[in-house]
Amino acid sequence: MEKVNSVDAKLAMADMVAGLKYPHYIKGSARRIPGNQKIRARVRCTKAGCGEEREVFTSDIFQTPFCISHQVEAKIKTKAEASVKKATEVKPIAKVG
Numbered sequence: 674m675e676k677v678n679s680v681d682a683k684l685a686m687a688d689m690v691a692g693l694k695y696p697h698y699i700k701g702s703a704r705r706i707p708g709n710q711k712i713r714a715r716v717r718c719t720k721a722g723c724g725e726e727r728e729v730f731t732s733d734i735f736q737t738p739f740c741i742s743h744q745v746e747a748k749i750k751t752k753a754e755a756s757v758k759k760a761t762e763v764k765p766i767a768k769v770g
């Protein structure tokens with residue numbers, strides 16, 4: 674049997690912590706998933722001019738500053754920058770002999 678409390682302290686705490694730590698977290702959006710110990714929360718994309726909302730687990734808020742499409746975009750950009758950096762890196766020339 675699941676206890677039903679009028680005040681969910683863990684939920685209230687998660688909401689407060691997320692609100693303090695993450696500017697993209699939408700305050701008051703933390704909610705329980707029935708049958709799951711995890712807490713879901715809504716975040717707002719930090720990409721300028723976007724502001725799209727998505728729901729994530731509170732444990733993922735730190736790594737989800739963007740909506741899904743902007744997250745993909747950011748990932749591709751990071752990957753492209755990394756490969757450009759790698760390609761232009763000057764490698765020490767090994768001496769022969």
Ligand SMILES: [Zn+2]
Nearest residue numbers: 718723740743
């Ligand atoms: Zn976005």
